[in-house]
Amino acid sequence: MSNSNQPTAGTEPYPTARTVEDFVRTIAAVRARIAAASERSSGAPSAVRLLPVSKTVSEDRIRLAVRAGLHEFGENKVQEATRKHRALADLDVSWSIIGHLQTNKARDVAAYATEFHALDSLRVAGALDRRLDVAGRELDVFVQVNTSAEPQKYGIHPDELPAFLAALRDYSSLRVRGLMTLALFTSDTERVRTCFALLRTLRDRMRSIGPDLIGPGDLSMGMSGDYETAIEEGATIVRVGQAIFGARATPDSFYWPDATPSGTPASS
Numbered sequence: 001m002s003n004s005n006q007p008t009a010g011t012e013p014y015p016t017a018r019t020v021e022d023f024v025r026t027i028a029a030v031r032a033r034i035a036a037a038s039e040r041s042s043g044a045p046s047a048v049r050l051l052p053v054s055k056t057v058s059e060d061r062i063r064l065a066v067r068a069g070l071h072e073f074g075e076n077k078v079q080e081a082t083r084k085h086r087a088l089a090d091l092d093v094s095w096s097i098i099g100h101l102q103t104n105k106a107r108d109v110a111a112y113a114t115e116f117h118a119l120d121s122l123r124v125a126g127a128l129d130r131r132l133d134v135a136g137r138e139l140d141v142f143v144q145v146n147t148s149a150e151p152q153k154y155g156i157h158p159d160e161l162p163a164f165l166a167a168l169r170d171y172s173s174l175r176v177r178g179l180m181t182l183a184l185f186t187s188d189t190e191r192v193r194t195c196f197a198l199l200r201t202l203r204d205r206m207r208s209i210g211p212d213l214i215g216p217g218d219l220s221m222g223m224s225g226d227y228e229t230a231i232e233e234g235a236t237i238v239r240v241g242q243a244i245f246g247a248r249a250t251p252d253s254f255y256w257p258d259a260t261p262s263g264t265p266a267s268s
């Protein structure tokens with residue numbers, strides 16, 4: 001199976017989907033690539049779930065995407081997710097929060113989100129658990145791990161994972177589903193692959209030392225530029241925005257700390 005007809009990550013034009021037919025086409029194209037990448041995946045090919053990421057996409061266009069068959073959406077920012085959740089309450093859709101969370105937003109997340117993909121502090125776990133308890137809800141969570149060793153990236157250090165997962169046992173409204181990561185932002189596919197492989201290795205290690213701590217052990221990794229590589233390395237959930245909806249004007253630095261060249265000393 002050759003990779004030669006795959007466009008290089010990061011160079012794709014990502015045309016904007018403006019009609020139901022456009023969405024049918026972009027969704028089918030992404031699903032076809034997911035299926036092809038699953039065949040190349042090193043382990044047993046597992047079902048890969050596509051989590052469409054709708055950040056910056058208007059509610060009108062999300063409605064078109066729903067008509068094209070999407071029923072769940074990922075949003076990085078809670079405020080934007082809450083607004084869309086309310087505006088689209090007439091639809092049968094679910095919302096996953098995939099970005100860094102401040103404890104003062106925990107109440108909103110606890111009120112309606114079905115998943116949180118960026119859990120990386122016990123303070124946030126505690127805030128969510130309290131709010132969920134009051135609301136009588138539970139929440140599926142993924143622990144975000146910093147697999148790129150970039151100091152400014154969100155996520156816990158790989159070495160902290162066993163203790164962090166053990167501590168999460170105290171928060172009974174949180175259901176741990178697995179791990180999440182953002183790879184290095186680079187066109188060097190092999191360095192990206194190393195991040196994804198590390199997350200899989202950490203999951204496998206947890207399955208052997210604490211199988212009750214990692215739930216089903218899902219791996220939420222891969223976005224528009226690198227989801228095929230992520231699947232080859234064992235992703236079970238890919239978070240894909242631009243390849244479905246079209247290119248975003250907002251720079252990625254709005255959503256996560258800007259990458260500095262590796263080796264740059266942290267400012268003091």
Ligand SMILES: *Cc1c(COP(=O)(O)O)cnc(C)c1O
Pocket residue numbers: 053055076098099222223224225239240241242243255
């Ligand atoms: C925006 C975002 C994605 C999707 O990125 P695309 O380039 O639109 O595919 C995935 N994960 C997180 C955490 C995001 O914020």
